Amino acid sequence: MRRYGKHTDEDDIRSRPNRKGNRPRTHIRPKHEDAAEGMVLTVDRGRLTCLVGDRTVMAMKARELGRKAAVVGDRVAIVGDLSGRKDTLARIVRIAERTSVLRRTADDDDPYERVVVANADQLAVVTALADPEPRPRLIDRCLVAAYDGGLSPLLVLTKSDLAPPDKLLELYGDLDIPYVVTSRAELESGEAADRVREHLDGRVTAFVGHSGVGKTTLVNALVPEERRRTTGHVNAVTGRGRHTTTSALALPLSGADGWVIDTPGVRSFGLAHVDPSRVIHAFPDLEPGTEGCPRACSHDEPDCALDAWVAEGNADPARLYSLRRLLATRERPEDD
Ligand SMILES: Nc1nc2c(ncn2[C@@H]2O[C@H](COP(=O)(O)OP(=O)(O)OP(=O)(O)O)[C@@H](O)[C@H]2O)c(=O)[nH]1
Numbered sequence: 001m002r003r004y005g006k007h008t009d010e011d012d013i014r015s016r017p018n019r020k021g022n023r024p025r026t027h028i029r030p031k032h033e034d035a036a037e038g039m040v041l042t043v044d045r046g047r048l049t050c051l052v053g054d055r056t057v058m059a060m061k062a063r064e065l066g067r068k069a070a071v072v073g074d075r076v077a078i079v080g081d082l083s084g085r086k087d088t089l090a091r092i093v094r095i096a097e098r099t100s101v102l103r104r105t106a107d108d109d110d111p112y113e114r115v116v117v118a119n120a121d122q123l124a125v126v127t128a129l130a131d132p133e134p135r136p137r138l139i140d141r142c143l144v145a146a147y148d149g150g151l152s153p154l155l156v157l158t159k160s161d162l163a164p165p166d167k168l169l170e171l172y173g174d175l176d177i178p179y180v181v182t183s184r185a186e187l188e189s190g191e192a193a194d195r196v197r198e199h200l201d202g203r204v205t206a207f208v209g210h211s212g213v214g215k216t217t218l219v220n221a222l223v224p225e226e227r228r229r230t231t232g233h234v235n236a237v238t239g240r241g242r243h244t245t246t247s248a249l250a251l252p253l254s255g256a257d258g259w260v261i262d263t264p265g266v267r268s269f270g271l272a273h274v275d276p277s278r279v280i281h282a283f284p285d286l287e288p289g290t291e292g293c294p295r296a297c298s299h300d301e302p303d304c305a306l307d308a309w310v311a312e313g314n315a316d317p318a319r320l321y322s323l324r325r326l327l328a329t330r331e332r333p334e335d336d
Pocket residue numbers: 158159160161162182183184185187209210211212213214215216217218264265
């Protein structure tokens with residue numbers, strides 16, 4: 001587990017202007033040097049379920065954190081009652097700097113981004129090949145969110161017993177995204193879980209998908225039996241029914257080292273927050289070609305230097321085409 005930058009939050013506090021001219025509060029504020037490290041597993045109405053060592057501890061955010069919200073996957077410093085006993089409530093006093101952030105906006109006009117998951121290494125985009133029909137635009141939007149937030153994408157194509165994956169795979173071929181195709185028979189034999197697991201070992205993977213694609217079925221095959229989720233079933237971690245939570249939920253991977261973060265089914269994935277310059281980091285073969293771009297280039301406009309640079313033979317035109325297709329998902333309405 002990563003160490004915490006001890007002074008991050010204290011520095012914020014110190015630099016805050018002392019408007020009322022009274023005693024600076026920093027002198028009386030405890031530094032919490034004895035705080036334990038934990039990871040946020042789920043959030044429900046301001047209550048955060050955290051893993052501290054091998055204990056599950058309920059906590060709330062300390063007032064000194066201000067408006068900064070802790071989300072699933074956050075590494076936190078936690079003080080107070082860490083016994084994990086019923087009806088105890090610890091306090092989260094620091095949130096460590098995040099290595100990645102999966103963000104979404106409720107829709108494209110919504111200026112407020114929500115961090116859905118912190119510190120995930122990978123985003124598994126689960127898509128059914130049929131029933132429901134694949135929605136490439138939604139996949140593209142998830143990929144943009146992954147690239148923007150610093151997660152590497154993984155495509156999981158389910159229900160190959162109902163339709164072949166070829167067309168969809170062709171669409172993503174130039175993006176070089178790792179993928180797994182699964183069927184009902186492979187789910188039943190355990191082979192589906194085994195093949196997906198190979199991509200998850202040693203990593204924290206957030207799973208997203210439209211409702212009905214088989215995400216729950218798959219996640220259940222990847223986590224210990226007592227952690228499995230079913231509709232209407234009470235969740236072992238939160239003690240609440242599945243439908244009462246809108247938060248993501250981190251679950252330990254069984255049979256390998258890693259975490260599976262299940263997220264609520266998405267219908268849309270707002271991208272108002274996306275910065276094209278962060279997306280292009282995921283295209284290292286194209287990035288050098290942006291040197292001649294105008295400032296704050298969207299890389300999807302007439303002055304973009306990438307066209308000429310690619311035409312000179314510096315990179316594969318198919319890659320630029322794929323990048324543009326992804327970037328364009330930010331400008332079009334979501335459901336088509
Ligand atoms: N034919 C077929 N059906 C599958 C497969 N995987 C899952 N299903 C079925 O698809 C339906 C939806 O699966 P869920 O796992 O509940 O889907 P979900 O993505 O979690 O959807 P929500 O629960 O609505 O979020 C269920 O009836 C599953 O049995 C598959 O590989 N092939």
